Amino acid sequence: MELRDYLRILRMRWISVAVTTAVVILAALAYSLTTTPVYQASTRLFVSTSASADINDAYQGTLYSQERVLSYTQLLTGSSLAKRTIDRLHLDMSPDELAANVTAEAAPNTVLINVHVNDTNPARAADIANGLSDEFAAFVKELETPTSGGNPTSRVVVEQRAEAPSGPILPATTRNVALGAILGLLLGIGGALLRDRLDNTVKDRSTVEDLGETGLVGTIPFDKNRQKSAAIRFADESSPSAESFRSLRTNLQFLDVDNPPRAIVITSSMPAEGKSTTAINLALALAEGGHKVLLLEGDLRRPIATKYLNVVGTVGLSNVLAHQASLDDVIQGTSSSLQVLAAGPIPPNPSELLGSETARSTIEKLRQMFDFVIIDAPPVLPVTDAAILASAADGALVIARHGKTKRDQFERAVDNLRAVNARVLGAIITMSPSRRGDAYYGYSYAYTKAPRRAKHDK
Numbered sequence: 001m002e003l004r005d006y007l008r009i010l011r012m013r014w015i016s017v018a019v020t021t022a023v024v025i026l027a028a029l030a031y032s033l034t035t036t037p038v039y040q041a042s043t044r045l046f047v048s049t050s051a052s053a054d055i056n057d058a059y060q061g062t063l064y065s066q067e068r069v070l071s072y073t074q075l076l077t078g079s080s081l082a083k084r085t086i087d088r089l090h091l092d093m094s095p096d097e098l099a100a101n102v103t104a105e106a107a108p109n110t111v112l113i114n115v116h117v118n119d120t121n122p123a124r125a126a127d128i129a130n131g132l133s134d135e136f137a138a139f140v141k142e143l144e145t146p147t148s149g150g151n152p153t154s155r156v157v158v159e160q161r162a163e164a165p166s167g168p169i170l171p172a173t174t175r176n177v178a179l180g181a182i183l184g185l186l187l188g189i190g191g192a193l194l195r196d197r198l199d200n201t202v203k204d205r206s207t208v209e210d211l212g213e214t215g216l217v218g219t220i221p222f223d224k225n226r227q228k229s230a231a232i233r234f235a236d237e238s239s240p241s242a243e244s245f246r247s248l249r250t251n252l253q254f255l256d257v258d259n260p261p262r263a264i265v266i267t268s269s270m271p272a273e274g275k276s277t278t279a280i281n282l283a284l285a286l287a288e289g290g291h292k293v294l295l296l297e298g299d300l301r302r303p304i305a306t307k308y309l310n311v312v313g314t315v316g317l318s319n320v321l322a323h324q325a326s327l328d329d330v331i332q333g334t335s336s337s338l339q340v341l342a343a344g345p346i347p348p349n350p351s352e353l354l355g356s357e358t359a360r361s362t363i364e365k366l367r368q369m370f371d372f373v374i375i376d377a378p379p380v381l382p383v384t385d386a387a388i389l390a391s392a393a394d395g396a397l398v399i400a401r402h403g404k405t406k407r408d409q410f411e412r413a414v415d416n417l418r419a420v421n422a423r424v425l426g427a428i429i430t431m432s433p434s435r436r437g438d439a440y441y442g443y444s445y446a447y448t449k450a451p452r453r454a455k456h457d458k
């Protein structure tokens with residue numbers, strides 16, 4: 001993947017990246033707010049050896065003190081001192097508990113020791129730090145006094161006493177939130193890339209071209225108005241949605257210029273991918289372009305096109321195929337110049353009817369009567385009707401619903417059509433996110449890359 005692909009993925013999925021980041025920041029904040037605050041009080045100890053007037057002795061003494069300091073830091077965090085401190089301050093804790101909250105560090109090349117005591121109560125932290133330091137001074141005095149008596153060889157002075165700290169050292173809210181932001185961002189980006197990797201749906205031109213070995217003839221944007229009323233009023237609409245159908249209409253003229261397809265099946269791999277909506281609007285767009293167009297409701301199982309167009313569907317194709325009516329009797333006009341042949345009564349054997357010689361000759365007759373016959377078909381994978389219709393017609397446009405149609409479903413649909421020698425004229429992506437400038441948007445049929453010519457095309 002190139003950098004551009006990463007940017008495309010992030011632009012596509014920025015909402016989930018932002019949500020993940022926000023969630024982790026909130027979790028870090030919640031963690032900080034629920035953590036019991038810990039206060040730290042500190043003292044500083046000064047270690048000296050018995051004073052000497054001699055400069056050389058004083059230097060030796062300092063070296064001696066520096067060596068002492070290292071052992072003292074260990075004693076400061078040991079349990080003997082902790083026990084003495086507890087006895088001195090009458091604390092209600094075990095020596096190990098206290099020792100765990102004490103840290104001591106020697107400043108390098110000095111005779112100073114910094115002692116820190118953590119506690120959930122600021123005043124008690126200071127009391128313990130001071131009590132522990134005083135007790136340590138006494139402890140050192142005992143340890144360093146020669147058994148033979150005399151002055152102790154080294155001495156500890158509490159040089160700086162502890163005061164109750166004004167603010168806690170934990171939780172480090174700012175740090176936690178900053179870490180949360182970084183972690184959230186990384187998780188969000190990682191998640192977005194992973195989801196893109198795992199995404200096996202059709203979304204772009206290259207997928208269609210590679211899987212279907214056919215060109216992308218149109219991209220229809222998602223348009224919530226289509227759910228209320230499927231048919232676009234082309235006469236007074238110039239929405240991106242209407243434009244995408246006009247563009248699809250134009251692109252049809254580029255398909256096989258020597259033998260332009262006129263009876264065109266609109267199908268897809270699975271139900272609810274926008275076949276009927278696309279068929280109706282392509283037919284309306286062609287009618288708007290001055291062509292004589294018939295919309296044929298080839299879905300004899302779940303006819304919906306007539307409902308979308310507000311025409312009566314009680315008589316139609318199934319009556320013609322059963323020799324109960326002639327074409328002229330059942331073709332209906334609509335509010336625009338488009339004419340419609342409804343499915344008619346739902347027959348028990350749609351595939352059989354559509355595969356009949358009568359069906360073939362009916363489609364041929366319609367082809368003679370009209371400039372374009374747009375056939376709304378059922379999905380390819382569940383039933384064979386669409387493949388049968390496509391082989392009787394001039395070919396099929398195969399729809400993939402953006403982000404919904406699986407790649408293998410699209411591929412199998414195209415293969416199934418070709419298996420019965422139906423021509424795959426091209427692909428249409430429907431319900432594509434309609435933001436302009438989106439990498440997936442752009443419904444023009446740009447010849448960016450010549451699709452591999454289908455081996456199976458007639």
Ligand SMILES: Nc1ncnc2c1ncn2[C@@H]1O[C@H](COP(=O)(O)OP(=O)(O)OP(=O)(O)O)[C@@H](O)[C@H]1O
Pocket residue numbers: 220221222223224226227228230268270271272273274275276277278299302304378379430431
């Ligand atoms: N471009 C679009 N923008 C928004 N919604 C759409 C678009 N095209 C179709 N839809 C909606 O998607 C749903 C399915 O559409 P449609 O009936 O056209 O699909 P279909 O493939 O013909 O379904 P079926 O397989 O059942 O025949 C409908 O609710 C429709 O309103």
Ligand SMILES: [Mg+2]
Pocket residue numbers: 275276277299304376377
């Ligand atoms: Mg339909």
